[in-house]
Structure formats: C-alpha cells, structure tokens
Amino acid sequence: xxxxxxxxxxxxxxDHILTGIAAGDFAVGERVPSENELVETLRISRMxxxxxxxxxxxxxxxxxxxxxxxxxxxxxxxxxxLSIRNIAEDIRSDGHxxxxxxxxxxxxxxxxGIALSFGLKNADSLFHSVIVHLRDDTPHQxxxxxxxxxxxxxxxxxxxxxxTPYEYLTKIAPLQEAEHAVRAMMPPxxxxxxxxxxxxxxxxxxxxxxxxxGVVATVAHLYHPGSRFELFGSFKP
Amino acid sequence: xxxxxxxxxxxxxxDHILTGIAAGDFAVGERVPSENELVETLRISRMxxxxxxxxxxxxxxxxxxxxxxxxxxxxxxxxxxLSIRNIAEDIRSDGHxxxxxxxxxxxxxxxxGIALSFGLKNADSLFHSVIVHLRDDTPHQxxxxxxxxxxxxxxxxxxxxxxTPYEYLTKIAPLQEAEHAVRAMMPPxxxxxxxxxxxxxxxxxxxxxxxxxGVVATVAHLYHPGSRFELFGSFKP
DNA sequence: TGTATAAACCTGTATATACAGATAAATCAA
DNA sequence: TTGATTTATCTGTATATACAGGTTTATACA
Numbered sequence: 090x091x092x093x094x095x096x097x098x099x100x101x102x103x104d105h106i107l108t109g110i111a112a113g114d115f116a117v118g119e120r121v122p123s124e125n126e127l128v129e130t131l132r133i134s135r136m137x138x139x140x141x142x143x144x145x146x147x148x149x150x151x152x153x154x155x156x157x158x159x160x161x162x163x164x165x166x167x168x169x170x171l172s173i174r175n176i177a178e179d180i181r182s183d184g185h186x187x188x189x190x191x192x193x194x195x196x197x198x199x200x201x202g203i204a205l206s207f208g209l210k211n212a213d214s215l216f217h218s219v220i221v222h223l224r225d226d227t228p229h230q231x232x233x234x235x236x237x238x239x240x241x242x243x244x245x246x247x248x249x250x251x252x253t254p255y256e257y258l259t260k261i262a263p264l265q266e267a268e269h270a271v272r273a274m275m276p277p278x279x280x281x282x283x284x285x286x287x288x289x290x291x292x293x294x295x296x297x298x299x300x301x302x303g304v305v306a307t308v309a310h311l312y313h314p315g316s317r318f319e320l321f322g323s324f325k326p
Numbered sequence: 327x328x329x330x331x332x333x334x335x336x337x338x339x340x341d342h343i344l345t346g347i348a349a350g351d352f353a354v355g356e357r358v359p360s361e362n363e364l365v366e367t368l369r370i371s372r373m374x375x376x377x378x379x380x381x382x383x384x385x386x387x388x389x390x391x392x393x394x395x396x397x398x399x400x401x402x403x404x405x406x407x408l409s410i411r412n413i414a415e416d417i418r419s420d421g422h423x424x425x426x427x428x429x430x431x432x433x434x435x436x437x438x439g440i441a442l443s444f445g446l447k448n449a450d451s452l453f454h455s456v457i458v459h460l461r462d463d464t465p466h467q468x469x470x471x472x473x474x475x476x477x478x479x480x481x482x483x484x485x486x487x488x489x490t491p492y493e494y495l496t497k498i499a500p501l502q503e504a505e506h507a508v509r510a511m512m513p514p515x516x517x518x519x520x521x522x523x524x525x526x527x528x529x530x531x532x533x534x535x536x537x538x539x540g541v542v543a544t545v546a547h548l549y550h551p552g553s554r555f556e557l558f559g560s561f562k563p
Numbered sequence: 564t565g566t567a568t569a570a571a572c573c574t575g576t577a578t579a580t581a582c583a584g585a586t587a588a589a590t591c592a593a
Numbered sequence: 594t595t596g597a598t599t600t601a602t603c604t605g606t607a608t609a610t611a612c613a614g615g616t617t618t619a620t621a622c623a
Contacts, residue, residue, distance in 0.1 A: 097575080097576060098577070133578090134579065135579085135580095137577060140576095155584070157586055
C-alpha cells in the first residue's frame with residue numbers, strides 16, 4: 090500500500106509511476122513494473138493497477154504492448170498535447186529558471202467583449218491580472234487574464250511572483266472544461282515591448298477560457314513571440 | 327446482450343449509446359440509461375456498463391453526476407475540437423461556395439527538413455502539391471503538402487479542383503494519428519500574394535503530419551491569414 | 564405545516580477471479 | 594543448426610461482489 094486518505098488508490102498508483110519517471114527510475118523507452126508486479130509490491134488488486142497504467146497510457150505517458158509490457162513513452166517525439174499546462178512547471182522541467190513579473194493586479198469594470206465571454210452584464214466587475222513569465226530572465230509569455238470574482242474571491246491578494254495564476258486557480262477551483270482559440274496577430278505595443286519583440290515579429294495568441302462548476306472561471310490571453318514558439322496538438326481518431 | 331464478434335463488449339455498449347444519441351432517443355441534456363439499467367436491458371455486468379459510460383464521458387459525449395445520473399453533453403456549446411477537418415466541407419457547411427486552385431502538382435526530391443519529417447533519406451523523392459482553397463472565390467487557405475509516394479502512388483493523377491487532398495487521402499489510407507504544430511509568422515511573398523494579404527499581416531501556420539500504417543503519410547503546411555482565422559481546441563481533464 | 568429521517572437510486576472505487584490473446588524465451592525434435 | 598512447439602509472462606476484457614458517498618424522493622414525527 091502507498092498511503093491512505095481522500096485521493097483514490099488508482100490515483101496514487103498513477104502518481105507513484107509518474108514520480109518514478111520524473112525521478113529517473115524509469116527512462117524513456119524502459120519498462121515500468123507490470124500489473125502483477127504492482128500487485129505484489131503495492132499490495133493492490135490487478136484491476137487497480139490496470140486502471141492506473143491504462144489511464145497513464147491514455148494520457149500519453151506510457152505505451153503498452155499486450156504480452157510484452159508497459160513502457161515509458163517519448164512525449165517529446167510527437168509533440169505535447171494541446172492541453173492545460175503550467176508554464177512554470179514546463180520551464181523548470183526543461184531545466185531552465187522560471188520567474189514572473191506582475192504588471193497589473195486589480196479589479197476592473199468588465200469591458201463589453203470580455204463580459205460577453207463570461208456571460209455577464211456589462212456593469213459587473215472582474216479581476217484583472219497581467220503577468221510576464223520569464224525563462225532565465227528572458228520574457229517568454231505575456232499573460233493577460235480576467236478572473237470571475239465569484240470563483241476566486243481572494244485572487245487579488247495572491248503573490249503571483251511566487252505562484253502562477255494557473256497553480257492558484259487549480260488549487261481553489263476544479264477545472265471542468267477549457268476552450269482554446271489560437272490566432273496570429275501583430276501584438277499591441279504594450280505586449281511587444283514587454284516581450285522584447287522586433288517591430289515586424291508576429292505573435293501567436295492563445296485565448297483560453299475555462300469553466301468550473303458550470304460558470305466561466307477565467308479568460309486568459311497568452312501572447313507568445315511567433316518565431317520562438319510552437320503550439321502542439323495531437324489527435325487520434 | 328447486443329451481439330457477438332471481435333469488437334469488445336464495452337465498445338458495443340459505447341456504440342449503442344452513441345447510436346441512441348444520434349437517433350434522437352436521448353436529446354442533449356437528457357439522461358441516458360443508468361449503469362444498472364444497462365445491466366438489465368443488455369445483460370452485461372455493471373463494470374462493463376461503467377467502462378462504456380466512463381469512456382464516453384472522457385470523450386466529451388456524456389456528463390456524469392454521482393448520485394444523479396449520466397446525461398448527454400452539449401458538444402457544440404464550447405468550440406470544435408482541434409481535429410482533422412475537411413476544409414471544403416467546412417466552407418460548404420457554413421453556407422459558402424468552395425473552390426480550389428491547383429498551383430503545383432509534381433514529384434520532387436525531398437529537401438532535408440521535409441525528408442527528416444518523413445524519416446526518409448535525402449535522396450528519396452516525394453509528391454508535392456500546392457493548392458489555394460477559396461471561399462466564395464476569396465482565397466482562404468494556402469495548402470503546401472508533401473505526400474509519401476508509398477502511401478498514395480496515384481496522387482499526381484488526381485484532380486484536386488474536384489476533390490481535396492484530404493478527401494482523397496482519407497479514402498485510400500486510414501488515418502492513424504496526426505500531429506499539429508501551430509505558429510505565427512510573416513509568410514513568404516508567394517503565400518502572401520496568393521492569399522491577398524496585406525504586407526504587414528501575419529499568418530497562422532499549421533504544420534500537420536499524419537501517420538498511416540505506422541509511416542508518415544503526409545506533411546502539410548496550411549497558411550491562414552492571421553486576422554481572419556481562429557483555430558479551436560478543446561480539452562477536458 | 565415544517566422538519567428530520569429513512570429509503571431508493573446513482574456513480575465512484577476497490578477486490579477477486581477468470582479466460583483470451585499476444586509476445587518472447589526456452590525447449591525439443593529433425 | 595534449424596525449425597517447430599511449449600512455456601511463461603503480460604496485457605485486454607468481462608463478471609460478480611462490496612462498500613462509500615452523493616442526491617432525490619418518500620415517510621414519519623412533532
């Protein structure tokens with residue numbers, strides 16, 4: 090057994106495997122413990138081990154071959170899935186130093202277009218943050234985010250140089266669903282200067298809208314310098 | 327029981343539910359049969375019903391609430407998935423007229439970067455097509471595509487003003503997997519002029535690589551005018 | 564009438580068990 | 594040595610069972 094508590098057992102098994110991968114116990118391409126080995130070492134049933142390994146396979150961390158075993162997948166080979174990710178963790182896991190600069194953090198009256206995204210009346214106010222994420226002190230992403238006060242009432246009192254909005258929001262509100270829209274544009278000067286972009290360099294903008302408990306929790310515009318960034322998506326029919 | 331054969335039972339249950347949704351037996355928001363109801367009507371175990379409903383939930387077709395039931399999800403509400411789509415069909419389904427102009431259709435020696443994408447030696451040759459897709463006679467997408475001759479030997483003799491490469495390729499080769507990379511860039515003059523783009527307008531470029539039977543079938547670069555295009559993706563945790 | 568309480572039903576998780584089918588290694592026979 | 598066969602291992606699927614915990618409806622009580 091691994092431990093006890095509120096988190097389901099299969100989730101702990103998943104974490105156990107992921108931790109092992111992160112710790113280097115299992116390198117890319119190597120075999121991870123089989124279902125029966127997990128049954129013996131962790132004292133769980135095979136179906137629980139099966140669920141953990143099956144879900145990790147579905148999430149792209151493992152590959153399974155019937156009759157042979159379960160192996161650590163090469164996630165870099167075919168691009169990361171277009172999913173919600175924590176930029177701080179991404180930067181750190183690539184072996185770089187992450188830091189953040191908070192530009193704006195205040196309450197604002199909802200502008201018409203944003204209010205529409207939230208499904209709110211024009212008069213309602215929203216929390217607004219602007220943060221520049223840096224990799225090795227080089228600007229990497231410009232994050233312009235509006236947050237539903239009903240979902241995160243304490244948003245304005247957070248220190249986002251220590252914890253990204255993503256980390257904070259996933260901690261206090263369960264992420265139900267997310268929508269991404271990607272477009273290319275010439276960014277406004279405010280963004281351009283913060284990202285040290287050349288005057289003729291286009292930007293890749295991701296508009297991310299997330300739902301929690303049926304209501305829109307946050308609408309974020311994430312600006313990336315187009316020439317230094319690629320967004321990956323993967324699809325299996 | 328539903329039937330017998332090679333396809334797993336849980337898959338048949340999934341198909342059974344999806345067919346019911348398509349047939350209108352269960353409308354959006356309505357409840358689908360509970361696990362125990364499926365156990366009785368289909369004469370299966372609850373765990374099999376559970377697997378079917380759980381997977382359909384993960385795929386976005388259903389929503390589940392513990393203690394209440396399982397309901398048909400509204401898939402249209404929150405954007406299309408970032409998936410392979412047929413541009414001709416997209417344009418027509420939006421009520422517009424689709425046409426295509428074939429710019430290039432020939433065999434070429436594989437340039438180094440492209441050959442790498444295919445996992446081929448430099449010397450190998452590939453099929454190359456350049457097509458501009460028009461919506462109501464306005465340029466809408468510039469498609470620059472390389473195709474593996476081993477997968478589509480008759481590619482060069484097709485009339486792509488009548489049938490898109492996508493339609494042709496999906497007809498002759500099963501799509502196994504696809505990778506997307508999205509980036510923003512200032513397109514080359516050749517692309518810019520074909521799409522009637524302003525000199526300072528950035529472009530959203532999707533590089534799409536697809537696999538069939540374990541080999542790379544095609545690598546396509548799809549250029550969209552950035553200011554007129556949005557790419558959608560959806561994700562559920 | 565209003566309010567606890569109980570009952571019924573639902574999903575979520577976990578176990579034990581069973582058989583199949585796929586794969587690779589070991590073994591045996593020609 | 595080669596080729597066929599057996600054996601061991603591993604995943605894939607399916608069932609029966611059990612209990613926890615959320616949600617709604619019905620019931621009993623004050």
